[in-house]
Amino acid sequence: xxxxxxxxIINPLENVYPYQxxxxxxxxxxxxxxxxxxxxHNVKIIHMLADKVGPIELKNIVSRFxxxxxxxxMNTFQTKSVKEISKIVKEIDINxxxxxxxxxxxxxxxxxxxxxxxxxxxxxxxxxxxxxxxVEGKDLEQIKGICxxxxxxxxxxxxxxxxxxxxxxxxxxDFNKNRFVGAQPVGAQPTMYIMAxxxxxxxxxxxxxxxxxxxxxxxxxxxxxxxxKWLYEKYGVKEIFFQDDTFNLNxxxxxxxxxxxxxxxxxxxxxxxTPFRANEKLVDKELxxxxxxxxxxxxxxGVESGNQDMLxxxxxGLTIREIKRAFELTHSVGLKTIGSFxxxxxxxxxxxxxxxxxxxxxxxxxxxxxxxxxxxxxxxFEKIVIRKGHLLIDDYDKYSLxxxxxxxxxxxxxxxxxxxxxxxxxMSVIDIKRKxxxxxxxxxxxxxxxxxxxxxxxxxxxxxxxxxxxxxxxES
Numbered sequence: 001x002x003x004x005x006x007x008x009i010i011n012p013l014e015n016v017y018p019y020q021x022x023x024x025x026x027x028x029x030x031x032x033x034x035x036x037x038x039x040x041h042n043v044k045i046i047h048m049l050a051d052k053v054g055p056i057e058l059k060n061i062v063s064r065f066x067x068x069x070x071x072x073x074m075n076t077f078q079t080k081s082v083k084e085i086s087k088i089v090k091e092i093d094i095n096x097x098x099x100x101x102x103x104x105x106x107x108x109x110x111x112x113x114x115x116x117x118x119x120x121x122x123x124x125x126x127x128x129x130x131x132x133x134x135v136e137g138k139d140l141e142q143i144k145g146i147c148x149x150x151x152x153x154x155x156x157x158x159x160x161x162x163x164x165x166x167x168x169x170x171x172x173x174d175f176n177k178n179r180f181v182g183a184q185p186v187g188a189q190p191t192m193y194i195m196a197x198x199x200x201x202x203x204x205x206x207x208x209x210x211x212x213x214x215x216x217x218x219x220x221x222x223x224x225x226x227x228x229k230w231l232y233e234k235y236g237v238k239e240i241f242f243q244d245d246t247f248n249l250n251x252x253x254x255x256x257x258x259x260x261x262x263x264x265x266x267x268x269x270x271x272x273x274t275p276f277r278a279n280e281k282l283v284d285k286e287l288x289x290x291x292x293x294x295x296x297x298x299x300x301x302g303v304e305s306g307n308q309d310m311l312x313x314x315x316x317g318l319t320i321r322e323i324k325r326a327f328e329l330t331h332s333v334g335l336k337t338i339g340s341f342x343x344x345x346x347x348x349x350x351x352x353x354x355x356x357x358x359x360x361x362x363x364x365x366x367x368x369x370x371x372x373x374x375x376x377x378x379x380x381f382e383k384i385v386i387r388k389g390h391l392l393i394d395d396y397d398k399y400s401l402x403x404x405x406x407x408x409x410x411x412x413x414x415x416x417x418x419x420x421x422x423x424x425x426x427m428s429v430i431d432i433k434r435k436x437x438x439x440x441x442x443x444x445x446x447x448x449x450x451x452x453x454x455x456x457x458x459x460x461x462x463x464x465x466x467x468x469x470x471x472x473x474x475e476s
Contacts, residue, residue, distance in 0.1 A: 005135055007036055008067035010058075011047045012074065012081035016400035021181045022050040024193050025173040027243070028073045028102065032128050034169040036135060045172050048081065050179045055084060062092050071131060074102040076208075076376055079115070080397040086118035099134060101127040104396070106210035107377040110147050115396075122147040125156055125211060126198075158212075162198065162219045167230045175235055185338075185367055187271045187297050188238035192231050196224050196257065200245035202277075203315045204304075205380035206345060206373060216249055221256040228266050242274035248282050255287070258294040267295030275300040278318055278326035288333045298366070299330050300338040305345070306359025307352040314345050315380075320359065327363045339365035343420050344373035346384050349410035353419045360427065368427050370420060372404045 011026040025047060033043045044065055046053055053061065062070070070089045074082045086098050101123030105112045112122050123130045123146055130145045140148050145156030173180075175190070182191030199216040200209065231237035248254050261267050274291075276283055276299050291299070301323070305311055308320050330337050341356055360368055375382035375391060385391040385406045392413055393405035404413045404420075411419075 003137075004041055005068040006042045006044075006066060007033075007069050007071065007135060008044050008046070008062065008065055009033055009071040010073070010085060011045075011049075012072060012078040012085055013048045014077045014400065015080045015397055016077075016403065022047055022179065023183050024180050024191075024241075025050075025170065025175065026073055027193070027195060028127065029071075030168045030170065030173060031165065032071065032131050033172045034166050035128060035132060037169055037172060038166060039132075041135065043172060047173065047179075050173075055088060058085065059088055059092065062089055062096075066093075067096055069097045069099060069135060071099045071101065074100050074104045076104045076374070076396055076399055077401070078102075079104065079399075083116060083118075083397075086116060090118045097121065097134070099123060099131065101131065103208045103210050104377060107208055107379075110150060110152055112147070113150060120148060124152075125213070126159055127211075129159070130156055158199070158215055158217070160217060162217055163223060165219065165223075167227055170235055182239065183241055183273075185298070186239060187273070190235065190237050191239040191241065192235065192237045193241040193243040194224060194227055194231075195243050196247070197244045197249070197253075201249070202246075202317050203380075204317075205314045205384065206342065206376070208376035208379055210378065212245070216246075218250055218253050221253065221260055224257055225260045225264055225266070228261070228270065229264070232266070232270055238269065239271050239273070242272065244275060246277045246282075247274040248276045248287065251282070251287065255290060258290045258296075261294040267293070270295060272296040273298035273300065275302070276326070276330075277301075278303070278323045280322050280325060283326050283329065285329050285333060288330055288335060292333050292335055296335065298336045298338060300340070301326060301330075301365075303339045303359070303363070304342045305352065306341075306356035310345065310347055310352050310356075313347045314342075323359070324363065327365065331364070336366035337363070338367045338369070339363055340369045340371070342371055342373050343423075344404055344406055344408065344411075344416045345381065346388070346390075346408060348373075348408045348416070350415075350419070353423070357423050357426075370424055370427060371401050372416070372420060373406060374399060374401065375406060 009029050009032060011029055029045050033045045036043045046061065048058070072082050072085055082100060089096050089098055097120050098118060099121045100112065100116065100119050105122045106124045109122065109124055112119060121134060121140065125145050130143060133143045140146065141153070144154050146153050177190040182189065197216060197218045198212040199214060200207070200212070201214055201216055228240060231240065272295050274296065278301050303323055304314060304316060306320065311318055311320070327337055327339070339360060341360065343353060343356070373381065375385050382391070390407050391405065392407060399405060404416045407413050407416070
């Protein structure tokens with residue numbers, strides 16, 4: 001008879017976290033937690049931000065729970081918190097096995113032990129089956145896809161069939177709209193995500209593919225429909241974000257999902273949003289019309305730059321003409337868009353930044369994001385800036401989406417900060433106006449926002465002051 005184990009799994013704080021709420025529960029923790037719970041183990045999941053858990057609270061939780069294993073998910077923006085968590089665990093009980101996984105340790109592998117001395121095991125790549133074998137007590141030497149004792153085991157092959165993924169047990173994270181607010185903009189609440197596929201075959205230089213790899217794998221459309229029903233019927237979810245790298249990569253598969261949503265009337269009380277690639281061969285009016293009919297209201301496009309040379313340098317595999325075409329088609333069928341942009345990749349200069357800003361104005365996305373270029377570990381981008389001597393900060397604890405850690409041939413770190421701030425100020429006012437129009441025209445969401453305003457008037461005042469400051473900066 002297998003011994004029931006006590007497993008504590010943690011989503012850490014970010015190095016720099018300007019938000020008060022988490023968008024969604026961690027997909028890795030929910031998946032692993034659900035699988036362990038279904039096997040009868042005692043599982044506790046902590047989202048440090050959503051659960052408002054700091055170092056003192058964490059010490060108390062670890063002491064009371066008496067975990068056999070503590071698992072920690074980690075991206076590059078969470079390194080500082082993971083060091084603190086792993087140290088706390090070992091100070092309480094040195095015998096607790098500390099396991100880390102996620103994109104950052106998967107990229108660095110053995111190098112993790114240098115900066116994280118309190119970590120026992122690193123899970124590399126897709127981690128759910130690997131972590132289950134650790135929990136089962138399998139000899140570490142026999143487990144594929146881990147590093148331990150400064151040794152690296154044979155890699156674990158990517159899962160070819162994703163049908164094993166269970167329906168998510170969101171009771172494990174006390175799921176509700178006040179704890180997890182969703183990826184903005186939100187069209188309805190509660191909002192949750194589904195990952196219907198894994199992997200991306202494209203080769204953008206800035207991307208970290210240490211988890212899902214370059215091979216795209218797709219879940220059965222029927223199982224995705226089952227998960228949509230589960231989220232709606234059990235948890236009252238009214239908006240679903242398909243968090244795939246490229247939802248329209250496999251047209252036949254995407255059409256099956258759209259048609260099944262329509263056939264099962266899951267477009268009546270639920271709305272959807274998802275990322276698309278803008279390539280001409282992947283998006284057309286017929287596909288967008290079908291998405292609209294299925295209840296999709298928002299399509300995310302990774303634009304990155306308005307300069308063709310920059311797109312070529314980052315190996316985006318996309319042209320400016322294709323980008324303009326995709327946005328025009330998407331808007332023509334009544335779908336809203338998000339456009340994401342990056343500033344600071346190799347080759348960036350004042351002219352390329354102006355090209356990007358001008359393209360944004362022409363595309364008129366409903367929402368735009370403009371992030372600083374981050375050289376994720378072992379990415380092609382990181383290799384380029386190290387070779388050029390353009391990596392200014394090599395301490396991952398100081399990395400965040402709003403921090404520049406690189407320069408380019410023509411622009412200093414300060415130049416990049418100035419241009420990003422200038423463009424964001426201009427973008428923000430227009431984006432806020434568009435969001436306000438959306439909230440006002442969405443009756444249910446409008447009522448909810450008004451109710452939240454009455455319950456928390458200080459929040460409304462803060463947001464109003466922020467808007468005024470943005471307008472003043474734009475006019476100056």
